[in-house]
Amino acid sequence: MCLVGLTVGQLLEQSAARYADNDALIVPYQGLRWSYGELNRQADEMAAGLLALGFAPGDRLGIWAPNMAEWVALQFATAKAGLILVNINPAYRLAELEYALTQTGVRGLITVPTFKTSDYIAMLNELMPELAGSKPGQLKAQKIPSLRWIITLGETATPGAITHEEVRAGATNATRVQVQTLGLALQFDDPINIQFTSGTTGRPKAATLTHHNIVNNALFTGLQMKLNHEDRMCIPVPMYHCFGMVLGTLCCVAHGATMVFASPGFDAESTMRVVETERCSALHGVPTMFIAALDSPGFAERDLTSLRTGIIAGAPCPAELMKRIMSEMHMDQITIAYGMTETGPVSTQTTVDDPVARRVETVGRVLPHTEIKIVDDKGHITPRGTPGELLTRGYCVMPKYWNDPEKTASAIDEARWIASGDIATVDDEGYFQIVGRIKDMLIRGGENIFPREIEDFLYTHPAIEQVEVIGAPDQKYGEEVCAWIRLREGHTATEEEIRAFCKGQIAHFKIPRYIRFVDEFPMTITGKVQKFVMRAQMAQELEQAKMEGTQ
Incomplete structure (x- = not known):
């Protein structure tokens, strides 16, 4: 399989042309079903609305929200407008939010008013007391000097902000034409997305990904699952994370599959109910999500026979859990994926055809057009079967950490290898095992x-x-x-x-x-x-x- 030279926007255009009337996005809790044609229209109109506000290609636009239809539309709208979408963890509080916004120099921020116990508007007003007295688009906050626009995902705007619907309504014929013109002018090597690493030690790092990184990664991971336009994928993993927006939505769009959101944040019972009622064939999750799903109320009575595949990633999956998922959830074609945010994110993955033992005990083989080496503490390649640190090189490796040349230089060497911090082995058939984290050993x-x-x-x-x-x-x-x-x-x-x-x-x-x-x-x-x-x-x-x- 060759690499494709498509932007995120062109990928959606391609699938909308092929599968215009097919379901693209189903969000039962919002009472919403969009076809591929409708999703493309939503993205075009939002892109035109953002350009009408004065946003220009290369500007950063933050999104601070849970899983919802608007998130998906914005993912593709920003790509079509040439804006760099900055994913912000919904769990962030003031210090973390301030750092994310200032580090990336965002010009706008899109947010829901509240989610769970978080009052985002109250936090924004505390961070930027100037907001309430500002006219929309004219915010001049001392702590976030680059920020001009606050856009809310709700029916009414807070003082100083504008609603998502008002942005869409502001689209003009001129900016609609501009969206089409940009579709031809944007380059697949342009940066399109900034995702913050977990930051378990020190400040989170702003991994900057290009169209090329994530479009091809989404394409290859879907091929490993044999995903196609008849599949329906339930996506309980968060959209701010690469698992949700690359292996979830972008992967579906690359293969014409249907995206399904069961709830704004992960809820095991809701996920299992929607998998059953929408007859989902694919389900993503980290191991703890699958544990919660297996233990959810009424699990034993649910008809999950529609399930066949999906991805387990984000953390090592114990072999016993994998066996339960394959038997009790009927996911006999489940795959294991491994990687990191900085590599778009997947480097290795099992296939639906791999023997069960391989899918239980390994993280698969290296994906196309990606290189991996395992080295000892001196940087020398280890013999097969000998543990060492795993390094990755290829199209999937990010170009940089945003606005941080020092961390970029320390992460990616002159030969474009990026170190994972994971200890791995590889056998004679090319299957990798992750045996631990260097810091966890x-x-x-x-x-x-x-x-x-x-x-x-x-x-x-x-x-x-x-x-x-x-x-x-x-x-x-x-x-x-x-x-x-x-x-x-x-x-x-x-x-x-x-x-x-x-x-x-x-x-x-x-x-x-x-x-x-x-x-x-x-x-x-x-x-x-x-x-x-x-x-x-x-x-x-x-x-x-x-x-x-x-x-």
Whole structure:
């Protein structure tokens, strides 16, 4: 399969021409169904409306909102207008929002008034007290000097803002013609999207992606799933993340499939209900989402036979969970994908035709037109089967971190390789396994221990629903193995029983010294477990126990 030289806007135009009357987007909670022809019209009109406000190609426009139809229209509208869409995590608070807006120099921000417990308008007024007294388009905020426009996704605008519908209504014949002209002039190597990395250490980095990065990545990942215009994909992963907007919406558009949003934020019961009622054939998610889906009310009674494929990514998927998904959710063609935001995002993926063992135990093989190497701590390529850090090169690698040449230079070397921070192996057939994170690897008395190996074993215990292994500080060994465990409903277990289960099955130094039974794990909004939070909590707990003499 060759690389395609299309922009995001041209990709939608292509699918709208082929599948004009097919369902493109279904959002039951909004009572909305758009055909591909309608989605294209919505994107064109919004693009023309933005240009009428004075936005110009290259301007940055932030979006701070949950999954909804308007998000999809804006994804393609900004691309058609040549604007760079800046994805902002709905969970961000004032300090994080201020950093994201100033780092990228946004000219406009689109937001919902509220979501869950967040009052976005109140936060904006606190960050920018000048907003309420400003005329729309004339905002001059001291803290965000580049910002001029606040656009709300609602029926009424807050003082100083304009509504999404007012933007669309402002489109003119001249700006409609300009949208068509730009469609021919924009280049596929132009930057089109800025996504912030998780920022678990230090400030989040503004990964800047081009049309070429994400269009081709969406195309190739869909091919791995054998996605086509008859498929319906439920997308519970957030749109601000590359999982939602590249592997979700863009992947569907690349193959003419239907996008389905069950709820604005992930809700397991709503997701399963909509998969059933809309007869979805594909479902994406991180492992914790699938765990929640399997445990959702009424799951056993649902007819999920329409499901066949999808992507599990974002975090390692335990083998036992993968087996449950394939059997209990009928997803016998589920795929595993691996990558990072900076690589568009997928570098490796399994296929629907791979043997079950490969889809359970590996993250697949490298995608077309992408290179991967595994190196030791000296930067030398390791022999096959030997763990090392995984590096990626190819069309998928971002050009830069926005407005941060120093971090860009430290991330991407002169040969255009970008390091992942993940420890991996590759076998003789080219299948990759992710065995851990460099920062997650723990060293106990000189022994390198990869938490993933212990987690995979503990998942075979019938009482364990979810387990996360971390390193806890230890005066004698440097670090000790610590397991946080969430038990299945109706099951019980003790620390002694868990250790007895491990004895004779894994090496003695891998058996958890510390075991904590928990009801939940600290997580990001995308469902990734925050192990750095767990490590900090354990360090504090052990220090307190030491002071009290109870350790």
